[in-house]
Amino acid sequence: MVEPDDPPRKEGPPPPCPxxxxxxxPAFRPFCSGRCADVDLQRWLSGRYAIPTGEQGPGDDDPEA
Incomplete structure (x- = not known):
């Protein structure tokens, strides 16, 4: 049963593996395989992906640090 507050589901092919x-x-969504999921995880863990915070740390062009 679909609740009225549930967003509509999109039909069609799933988006490609990033x-x-x-x-x-579906078992590895949004990836195509466990290998690609592991590659993505490694990129996060190694710092290759980063979410900018707008904060500067010590030594980041701050002469008073």
Whole structure:
């Protein structure tokens, strides 16, 4: 049963894997495989992906630090 507050589901093919571009597989969504999911996790853990905060740390062009 669909509740009235549930957003409508999109029909059609799933979006491509953000790592390799192959079609996503529901078991690993949004990725196509466990390998691509692991590649993405490694990128987060190594600091390759970062969310900017707008804050500067010591030594970041701050002469008073």
């Amino acid at each position: 790592i390799c571009g192959k079609p996503a597989v």
